[in-house]
Amino acid sequence: MRSSDLYTVIMAGGRGARLHPLTRDRAKPAVPFGGIYRIIDFTLNNCITSDQRHILVLTQYKSASLERHIKRGWNFLSSELGQYIDAIPPQQRISTDWYLGTADAVYQNFYSIRRANRPYTLILAGDHIYKMDYMKMFQFHLENKADVTVAALEQPIKRSKEFGVIEIDESSRITGFQEKVSNPKPIPGNPDICLASMGIYIFSSDVMYNALAEDAKDPDSDHDFGKNIIPKIIKTHRGFCYPFKDENKNRSKYWRDVGTIDSYWEANMDLVNVSPLLNLYDEDWPIRTLQVQAPPPKFVFAQTKKEGGRRGIAVDSIVSAGSIISGGKVDGSVLSPDIRVNSYSNVVESVLFNRVNIGRHCRIRRAIIDKGVNVPEGTIIGYDHEEDKKRFFVSPGGIVVIAKGETIAPPRKVFGVGAPLNILKDDKRPSKSTT
DSSP: OOOGGGGEEEOOOOOOOTTTTTTTSOOGGSSTOOOEEEEEHHHHHHHHHHHEEEEEOOTTTTHHHHHHHHHHHHHHHHHGGGGGEEOOOOOOOSSSSSSOHHHHHHHHTTTHHHHHHSSEEEEEEEEEEOOHHHHHHHHHHHHHSEEEEEEEEEEGGGGGSSSEEEEOOOOHHHHHHEOSSSOOBBBBBBTTTEEEEEEEEEHHHHHHHHHHHHTHHHHHHOOIIIIIIIIHHHHHSSSEEOOOOOSSOOOSOOOOOOOOOHHHHHHHHHHHHSSSSSSSSSSTTOOOOOOOOOOOEEOOOOOOTTTOOBBBBEEEEOOOOOOOSSSSSESEEEEOOOOOOOOOEEEOOOEOEEEOOEEEEEEESSSSOOOOEEETTOOEESSOOOHHHHSSSEOTTEEEEOOOOOOOOOOOOOOTTOTTTTOOOTTTTOSOOOO
């Protein structure tokens, strides 16, 4: 088994409509996560740790920031050794259409993929967060002499509408594949659990080429791997299911789609727990990204009540480089680089993107504030959802989202200098984060 026999294609053109407005100006894989990362970093890290150094990233929807991030943060591979991570927008070599589906995206890039001349092809999604060694899956593919192998994760059957569901026999050979159905077949012996496709596929390249070429001729096809390609291939070829082996080293397997505002917020809140489900500090599985050149974070002011009572503190939080907590308090939150939290303000259970400025005497709770937003002095967000809905997007779980470039009108009344941090009687973090 040679890692160079496997060619990697990452699907990163997703619109991510359910993450709107965070995806209003960027593709879903480019959405920031965990302070300093982008969502696509986790898939790219899996590739590098799995010794995959020939990677094609297929982009489409508002891809400028994603392509810029890959170019600046993932340019360490050796071109002299033929290694690369190439981000490619639609080339329209085969047709004048934009990508019509995941299968069509690969088909439209046959020229680049076939030129690599690798006997096996690994297809990945660029918008999921997990840790996985793809070489273990590749070995499974070879040992079973499979034509296609699909990675799967056990999920409650009540969530089957969210995934493609795999049916297998005793040898893990795929006997059925249903895309997002309400009553799928459960795994043998457990009526409450099904096998959900993770959108990770390994193909014998020739089999994939033939299947995609045939699918391209079908006017009734959705040109999708899960809906069309996999169900057809397993009828005539050897398809196997690979059970997800988590490299996260935790008590439960970690895989997140973060496809909605609420799931995205929850995944970020997990990171500030004492023992988070996702371990970002594992030296055996480092998470690389584009590192900004910024000074260390700083916390200033420790005044007594007589001096004004300002204290710059952060608890149970991630605070990234370049951020200054200047007399304010941050509790249970994730702060990206270059954040400013000014005096007498309180930020609770929130996610702040790069270069957000929180003015004095603000109260921010259960919010996501996008890049570059200036929050005026005395602003209150997250305490009155009826008022929040008049100005911002509020998720079903009650998370307030302030979009990139949004101008927030100053409040008519601003609290006086030295106002206590608990000026609102419910201005504190609950004992457990819930939506």
